[in-house]
Amino acid sequence: MKISEALKIIQGAPEEGNPFPIAVACGFTPLHLETFLCAHLQLALPGRKVTSLTGLYGDLANTIEGFAGQQIRNLVVAIEWGDLDPRLSCRASARWNQNTISDVLNSVRSALARLGKSFGLFPAGAKVVVSMPTLPLPPFFHTPSWQISEPESCLDQMVSDFRTQLLRSGLLVANPACLIEKFAPEERYSFKSDLLLGLPYSVTFSDALASVLARLLCPVSPKKGIITDLDDTLWSGLVGEVGAEGISWDVPNHSGLHGLYQSLLASLSSSGILVGVASKNDSEIVNKAFERSDILLQKEYVFPIETHWGPKSQSVSRILRAWNVGADSVIFVDDNPMELAEVAAAHPGVECVQFVQNDYPAGYAMLGRIRDLCGKQKLSSEDYIRLESIRQSASLDRTGDDSTPEQFLQQANAVVRFDNHNAAADSRALELVNKTNQFNLNGIRYTESDWSAELSRLDTQSLLVSYSDRFGLLGKIAVMMGRMDGNTFHVRVWVMSCRAFSRRIEYLCLKTCFERYRIDQIKMDFVATPKNGPFQEFLTHVLGGKPEGPTVITRERFENVCPELYHAVHDGENRAPLPAMTRA
């Protein structure tokens, strides 16, 4: 992005847009970094108006401490060496000798300790993103530049330790490798601009760093699943022709890329990304391949495995249904461009990625791209149980065939836990709000700072709902949030994971609201979206007619339409199980 483009984007922000204020803290002139940051954020939040505050030049710690006192909810901090000790900046005219070095190291240690305390002044709901030094150190060390000196190594270690401390405190930190890999020192640092203007970053690097920081502040939703081909993708070779022992994924067989790909998928699966297979193959030979003891992506991490000779788009359709996700939440990986085109035509939202076998740079870039598409800022306990709960839901569908729905629910031994207001500050709650489409009251998304601001209102009430039954643990699956207004609970957010459908949890949520808040009506900020059909159906049943917009459910109406509920309810506030709720 060029400066002129960034200015156009900023000037094109909607005047009436809901403000999205950020604070930018750095010790140098923030000009370009601030401009590009606002532009990238404006692109990420087109309906909002991004505004920015900056602090005092040359005084990073005081700037951060000042922002802490101003209830700032979105803070971006770019730390450079000069912020830790002015003698590490080319702008400082400092005497330098061997005695200076130990003083500099002590000074850096103190500066980092002070910065650590400054970050601690921000409340839990504030989002703080940080970049650590990216610029080269000045050339004052005794070794030639190709040999690292002990003081330089100590400085690296102190910064690395501080970065880890920030991560453990819940702050988000830019990955230095991402920036340093792509830009040589002379491309990052503008020596002339630093000395003449106090702007150390080149314009290009300012843009790159701003883009990274903007993505930390307003992340793109990661993909939920990867559907992969097998032959010449998950492994090298055609398993149907060479047999399970003839395929390979290792370096000696020049197929190491496939092994890396398997390891990547296994890693993503363990962090909650769903992995499925769509392959034109015989299921028996595929099973034999997965039974190999040296396979790196074991079968237990993959579900479902679609093996047949029909179009892959049909496999993708079935996998999307099994996962209950939209096409735009999924990546499809195949080595064959025709298969990719066929799936793309049938499912335009799917991100199609070609597995490139014999082009090493492209293959490495492909692995990085998959990481970036699926990467999550934080993991939650739901990530570790997602695959298993989907498998359980699939067996649930089969089990239900032999019994009536009523019998099935009666015998499910369902336990629902409602956690109180503070629990909705759980990152899983916001993840549900921003990723759920089908059972979603109005499709409105929240940034972390908006969510935190909403929860901190005195009239806000919220519930975080967890579910388990004899088929397995689903974890946290629903969030309700709204404002109390006399005898009415005005619901502004209501989402429920599609894994929890068909268990009447939505009715239990309403019943809990009526009971817990002792109200006579619930007002819903309903908005029909292209994807919230299931929510519309539910509301149609409760209201006795199709909802057109914001609507009210009276207690009397609800009690007339609520079906039998068999859940055992565990109230998080009381920390004691309550009797199963049934209709009076």
Added chain:
Amino acid sequence: MDEIENRLTKCFEMVFPALPPTAIPSSSQATVNTWDSVATITLVNVIEDEFGFELDLDLLPELDSFNRILTYIRTQVSETSL
């Protein structure tokens, strides 16, 4: 107004959106409140994007009015086109 002056005017409009277009040709750091050292840097970058050459940062103190910038750009553009 020739093409270079027209393009420079658009650069000024981008950096000083509140400045009336008619005031741009006679504008200077002395007459425009928002034209400070920070705005100068932004203006320089926008001009570099527009005209495709790098301004000499050492000359920044002298480039304090529309007319002076225009004169400078004309020398740079005629040099690069030779």
